[in-house]
Amino acid sequence: TRLDRALLARAKDGILVITTGEERDPVQQTLRIGRLRTLERLGLGEQVTMRDIQAEQGLGPSFLTRTGLSSTVSDILCQLVAYHRPLEATEGEVDRLHAGFIEEFEKISETPAIRGPFAGFRDTSRYGRALGDLVERAAAAYAAVAARAPRNPQRRTVLLAGDIAVKINDFANGGIVRRLNERGLQVAIEPSQTLLEYAATEAPGEIARTGEGRGRTLVAMGLRRMRRKQYDRVRKLHPWIPDGAVAPILAESDRVLGRHPRGEAPVTIGSVLHYWKERLCDGAVIVSPWGCG
Numbered sequence: 001t002r003l004d005r006a007l008l009a010r011a012k013d014g015i016l017v018i019t020t021g022e023e024r025d026p027v028q029q030t031l032r033i034g035r036l037r038t039l040e041r042l043g044l045g046e047q048v049t050m051r052d053i054q055a056e057q058g059l060g061p062s063f064l065t066r067t068g069l070s071s072t073v074s075d076i077l078c079q080l081v082a083y084h085r086p087l088e089a090t091e092g093e094v095d096r097l098h099a100g101f102i103e104e105f106e107k108i109s110e111t112p113a114i115r116g117p118f119a120g121f122r123d124t125s126r127y128g129r130a131l132g133d134l135v136e137r138a139a140a141a142y143a144a145v146a147a148r149a150p151r152n153p154q155r156r157t158v159l160l161a162g163d164i165a166v167k168i169n170d171f172a173n174g175g176i177v178r179r180l181n182e183r184g185l186q187v188a189i190e191p192s193q194t195l196l197e198y199a200a201t202e203a204p205g206e207i208a209r210t211g212e213g214r215g216r217t218l219v220a221m222g223l224r225r226m227r228r229k230q231y232d233r234v235r236k237l238h239p240w241i242p243d244g245a246v247a248p249i250l251a252e253s254d255r256v257l258g259r260h261p262r263g264e265a266p267v268t269i270g271s272v273l274h275y276w277k278e279r280l281c282d283g284a285v286i287v288s289p290w291g292c293g
Contacts, residue, residue: 063113065124068196068223070109072230073131075191077101078168079241080142080234082160082177082187087149094145101138108134128229135233143237159242159281161190161271163264163288168192173287180285188281190271191244197223198246198267242275249274 081098088094108130114123158180166172167189177187200220224246231243246267253270272284 065120065222065226066109066113066127068193068226069124069128069131069230070105071196072191072193072227073105073135075168075189075193075244076135076230076234076241077105077138079189079191080138080238082181082189083157083238083240084142084145084186085178085181086155086184086186087146089145089148094142097141097145101134101141104134105131128226132230132233135230139234139237155184155186156282157186157188157240157280159188159190159272159275159284160287161268161284162286164192164195166287166289172289176285176287188240188242188275190242190268190275191227193223193227194244194246194249194267194271195264197227197244198250201246240280242271242280252277 077098081094085094108127111127111130113119114126160167160177160180170177177189180187197220200223227244231241234241235243249270250266251270252273253266256273257266257269268286272286275281276284
């Protein structure tokens with residue numbers, strides 16, 4: 001079918017990746033994911049695999065690092081557009097800006113990984129520099145949007161927290177960010193990277209395959225370093241942006257919640273309490289999948 005041909009055309013080296021940033025049409029996204037599910041039901045599951053977060057040896061030694069960097073930058077771009085859409089001078093200005101940066105982000109992420117001696121270090125350095133430059137230019141562009149906007153002391157900010165996938169997926173959350181923006185509310189999105197860092201710190205075996213013992217510590221340190229480096233670039237111009245630091249979030253949640261069973265609750269509740277305490281928002285909206293959590 002036409003849909004099958006489109007899926008095959010998008011596969012690279014036999015691997016098909018469907019992302020919300022790349023697929024802007026929610027109907028097409030649903031159709032494509034539905035087709036993959038159908039292949040599984042037809043007994044073709046060996047051609048369709050579902051994976052949690054883990055190393056992929058066939059994709060090079062820098063795969064996990066690239067994944068962490070990409071997650072952080074994706075968070076930042078989504079946060080910038082959600083916060084600045086109510087400030088645009090002309091309708092669609094911020095969305096066009098966002099589309100341009102997303103397209104550039106995807107081109108960078110599609111660059112083949114470096115192979116050979118010290119490949120992991122060399123590729124990570126190159127990839128980090130490219131994304132860092134993108135983040136700095138995006139931060140400057142959105143700061144210019146804010147500078148042109150007339151001051152409005154009545155404007156309010158809402159924190160969007162909750163499920164790692166739902167809060168950044170327009171289809172899954174029913175377009176809640178845009179609906180809040182249309183009411184003049186700036187939306188500060190809790191980063192999805194928060195949960196990944198929490199998983200590495202608290203419950204690697206229960207949420208993601210980030211290793212145990214020394215490996216677990218190294219993964220957590222690496223995630224923190226990547227996050228801090230990218231958010232430091234942004235916070236120079238955007239001090240309002242939630243940076244997803246796990247320690248202060250868990251410090252708040254520990255006052256009202258236990259840590260067992262481990263899941264998203266400590267991060268979700270803790271982030272609302274933390275960012276409210278930091279006066280980064282005037283209210284909060286929590287989203288989650290129906291019947292999940």
